[in-house]
Amino acid sequence: MASKRQRSAESPKQGAPVSKRLRAPGSTNTDSNKTRQRATVAETARRHLAVALIDRGDPNGKMSAERWRLTHSKLVDALFVRMENVPDSPMPTFEGTGWLNGVKILTCKDDPTLQWLQATVPKLDGLWEGAKLDVVDRNNIPSMPKAKVLFPIVVQGERALQLLKKQNPAIPTSDWSVLKVDEPLPSGGQHVIIQINKEAEDLLYKRNGKMAWGLGSVYLRLKKRHPNDQDTHTLRSGEVEADLGLEIVTDATQNLSLTDKTEEVGEELSMQTDPPASLLTSNECAATQPP
Incomplete structure (x- = not known):
């Protein structure tokens, strides 16, 4: 009986947590956190x-x-x-x-x-x-402003843009261009991302991006200029960049390293410059094969 009681006392209670890893004497989670913080500060600097x-x-x-x-x-x-x-x-x-x-x-x-x-x-x-x-x-890095607009019906992107230009002659739109056309929505509408210009953005921001289109109006969602702006027709931070698959230039306070995804580190000579294999002749293809 004594041996059973001794084994019972030495065994962990049922349901009690069991430590999976023993820490080295004197080491703590705080130490590792401080090390990571120091590395982050160095990267930010x-x-x-x-x-x-x-x-x-x-x-x-x-x-x-x-x-x-x-x-x-x-x-x-x-x-x-x-x-x-x-x-x-x-x-x-x-x-x-x-x-x-x-x-x-x-x-x-x-x-x-x-x-x-x-x-x-x-x-x-x-x-x-x-x-x-x-x-x-x-x-x-300078960048041209971009806007995202929901057209109420599905129209080819360039045609939709041309109608937008024609129906809004007071807005400088001559250099606007379509960057991306999304898949049609179940409701029948379609999102389009447009590159605009600073002068037009200044004019449109004051009226919540409202422009005439078709038989009514559409709203160009623009980049929010001030955090306290109550305008509902503004873009979420990084929304257009994510839609376009572009990398975002992120502020240093977000603790990204110097070799993060915002850069493609490496000499430009490492970039792919060879023509596709389909454009090579048979002799050229043979010449590119390893011996």
Whole structure:
């Protein structure tokens, strides 16, 4: 009987929680949380080193891959000049480049590299006509405003846009374009995402995006400008970007690392540039096969 009572006392009670892992002496969850917090703070502090190289000659700050190759060459030339003129000074160094929605992203290793880049880029010469290169924070990448509108009936996107333009001559719509047409809704309507312009957005925001269309009106849902705005015809944060499958430039306070999804880190030479196999001749296909 004594042995049974002893085993019963040593065994955990039925239903009692059983520890699955023993912690090392002196270790706590607080320690691991502090380590993660320190890493997050370090990443946030370094986010300013990932900057956008924009062309102010383009409304969205974009540049083509060909123009980037020319710019890249000019920047390397500038590095050679720096190396030869100040051989004893630390060299500007980069940790990678990538693309973000058609804008070039460069990640500097340190603040002196960022300062060199900011001073060098505006002075580059021998570029294309109208080039106005600048280095800005990723959150300051220029972008054309976008709107989401629900048309009451299913109409081909471009035709719906043309009617919207014609019925609203007081709104500057000449450069508007359709970005995406959603699948028809069970109710018979259809969502369309439109790229508009700043002047039109300013006018429409004051009237909740209301525009004449068809036999009545539609409401363009616009980006909310102030958190306290009570307008119901505004977009949720990141809604259009998610619909378009675009990456969002996220504020550093959201603790994303320098290599998160908002960048495609790696040299542009690693991008797919080969033509599809269907466009190659049989001889070319054979030549691309490994030996």
